[in-house]
Amino acid sequence: MTDPKIRVLFTPSQLRSFGRCPDCGHHPPTQDHHPDCPNPDAQEDT
């Protein structure tokens, strides 16, 4: 479940396909994680 205080416009699978964090919807390489991201140290499995 996504933390309800974080608005995510896409599904986690879509976010992953965009290279974004599935937990907060941000793009860590360019904008870092959302301040409230529940999993800011998540690594993509590639």
Ligand SMILES: [Zn+2]
């Ligand atoms: Zn995140």
